[in-house]
Amino acid sequence: MTLLLEIYHKLYTTFGPQHWWPGDSSFEVAVGAVLTQNTNWGNVEKAILNLKRKGVLSAKALHEMQRDDLAALIRPAGYYNVKAGRLKSFIAFLMEEAHGSMKVLKKGTLQELRKKLLDVNGIGQETADSILLYALEKPAFVIDAYTKRVLSRHGILEQERSYEDFQELFLSSLKREVRLFNEYHALFVRVGKTFCKTRNPLCSECPLYGLQYTHG
DNA sequence: TGCCAGGCCGGGT
DNA sequence: ACCCGGCATGGC
Secondary structure (H helix, E strand, O other): OOHHHHHHHHHHHHHOOOOOOOOOOHHHHHHHHHHOOOOOHHHHHHHHHHHHHOOOOOHHHHHHOOHHHHHHHOHHHOOHHHHHHHHHHHHHHHHHHHOOOHHHHOOOOHHHHHHHHHOOOOOOHHHHHHHHHHHOOOOOOOOOHHHHHHHHHOOOOOOOOOHHHHHHHHHHHOOOOHHHHHHHHHHHHHHHHHHOOOOOOOOOOOOOOOOOOOOO
């Protein structure tokens, strides 16, 4: 068994299924992906709840809304002016590309959609992959701060390495399945939150403790 | 109370 | 090709 698969099994055994991504629709998932940029998920939930209460959690409604009005609603998510612009950029793309329909957008291929998403202002690699995986159900492996931190703390790949380097690690050794990629990334967030906080050094409580030490 | 949270952009070197 | 400042709220 490969190292990456072994890590997956250890995490899954410890934490069980994570049931990601929280959201009632693929559109909501995509909105959440933008709002959660460098932001606590709890704050994102408050922002999304505001949109739901106003009845504007749809491409059409948000497309027609003024940027500043949207900003006021998503205020709890932080960076609200920036994120209001980013949401409107994404929605303008969705309207242009798929008449505002996530279902229509889903018809594209992973590579084609990834390239187009990266051209949208405010969508970088992690957000693009999150939308691809969790909203559009394409096998894109999401690399985030937790993934990098957990892997680097266990001596598998240095934190300074690029997004592509980390992603290649997974793509080259795992079967490209949505179900696996979904659960795996969610498990990294889980283990990161539980045992791998920014401040804490490598901790012996972690299910991955003692896995592999190539340095440190 | 300061630090942190499921990044990204634009300008500078 | 990197490096950095800016963007902001809420919870512990």
